[in-house]
Amino acid sequence: MKEHQGDLCSRYVKIFIVVSCYWIISIATVFVNKTLLSSDSVKLDAPLFITWFQCVVSFSICFMLSRIGGVPGIFNFPKGSPWSFKVVREVIPLSIMFTLMIATNNMCLKYVGVAFYYIGRSLTTVFNVVFSWILLRQTTSFRCVLCCACIIFGFYLGVDQENLLGSFSLVGTIYGVIGSLMLSLYSIFTKKVLPSVNQEVWLLSYYNNAYSIILFLPLIVMNGEIGVLWNYNNFDSIYFWMQMVMGGVCGFAIGYVTSLQIKVTSPLTHNISGTAKACAQTVLATQWYNESKNALWWTSNLIVLGSSALYARFKQIEMEENSRKPVPEEKRSLV
Structure with a gap:
């Protein structure tokens, strides 16, 4: 009994540490990126270049881990090369979505405040339902559709209140909606591409970052950032490069x-943790940047957060119910 209690206690401690690390790193990543994208200390109006550099850092870390096989005693990094023609052909469509997703996410963060960032990107769940029906012909229960309707209402209310407070950015919100759309497509197509990399999530991340380094180059040119980079005066600043590397590591x-x-x-639990983290991030951002929000603005956040959490719970219940249903005899050989 004591041994069982000890194992249970150690498991809870492990979960607490992992969830705490997720919260700290996730919130820190948003604040670091916000500093890089729109702070007076950096003053580099080249968001796509900043995003591209973060992909370079992530790719470099993945490349080193692939060479040494991971971190001994912590995790093993799968072997694989992103330069195989077969891999490029199968993964590159997903990498295009990945590139557009992280580009629009950072463009959204550049123009909107951290407090509004979650609301600006809150339509991912709605797009998941829409694209699951269009692409996969998967129907959604009425209660989940109702949660999506509440999310849309919360999004509208948040935009309306942000506009009344004078801090609304139409450009940033549009990028947030596009980012939500691309995240939804990326999530759906990831399931189709994972078998091509032996279900290895780390390998897929390695390949996505490798291809994004190339895919970002024409986007940087089209966004007019070459001239900005040419005239930037802080490339010799150690503080600037420390922030850039920190953003990539995050x-x-x-x-x-x-x-x-x-x-x-x-x-x-991950979805619930992410929702709770978003709430903490919003509260922390309003305190950090000394922003004053009215009751309806906070109500919009609560509607989106609560509806997202309920949606995740309803989908979990539906998955459990479906898993308990008996499989017809004629379909058992296919399962």
């Missing part, structure tokens, strides 16, 4: 702690 770390949190808990 981008890599968030991928690891997200996978780790799902592994030691469950997808549902």
